Amino acid sequence: MKIIIKILKWIGIVIVSLLVISFILPGKSHVERSRVIKADVTNVFTLVNDLHQWNKWSPWYKLDTTAKMEYFGTGIGKGAGYSWNSTNKNVGKGNLMVTDVKENEFITSDLTFDGMGTSKVKYTFSKEGDGTKITWAMDQDAAGTPITTRPMCKYFYLFMDKMIGPDFEKGLSNMDSVLQSKK
Numbered sequence: 001m002k003i004i005i006k007i008l009k010w011i012g013i014v015i016v017s018l019l020v021i022s023f024i025l026p027g028k029s030h031v032e033r034s035r036v037i038k039a040d041v042t043n044v045f046t047l048v049n050d051l052h053q054w055n056k057w058s059p060w061y062k063l064d065t066t067a068k069m070e071y072f073g074t075g076i077g078k079g080a081g082y083s084w085n086s087t088n089k090n091v092g093k094g095n096l097m098v099t100d101v102k103e104n105e106f107i108t109s110d111l112t113f114d115g116m117g118t119s120k121v122k123y124t125f126s127k128e129g130d131g132t133k134i135t136w137a138m139d140q141d142a143a144g145t146p147i148t149t150r151p152m153c154k155y156f157y158l159f160m161d162k163m164i165g166p167d168f169e170k171g172l173s174n175m176d177s178v179l180q181s182k183k
Helices: 002-022 041-049 051-056 150-157 160-181
Strands: 028-037 068-072 081-085 093-102 106-113 118-128 131-141
Touching (some): 028 160, 041 051, 041 106, 041 118, 131 160
Antiparallel strands (some): 068 081, 093 106, 106 118, 118 131
């Protein structure tokens, strides 16, 4: 019985320590990737601005092509959005809403994964040489998550760049392939 009490005591100490440490962890996360695509800025912008075209380049769409997708608005530009629901744990459930657009310059959106809060996503476009530089960025803030999951989110944010960055790189590469195949 003494051993069980000792084990429970150490488990409690570990849990409390992890909780206390979470208070000093950064409450924000930023992931960003860029790529120069040999295509006109209008073509790159249009590929991202039209949500119906995302299945051509999204790295997550390819994980579950049977996910239930529901578009709202026109599917293009500010106010457009979609929700998805997948049984694949790597795709999950959530929604995206385009919040602002400046043609051929930027697109911003709110991305909400069920139970994980809302991330701010921004795509920026600029002419570079004979192509277009596209930057895909995502910012998260633990203050926007439920207080019960906030400590876990802060630990999760420590690994966000390594987890999401490769997906951004794959998506940018897919965009490049889609646009090159149109030539």
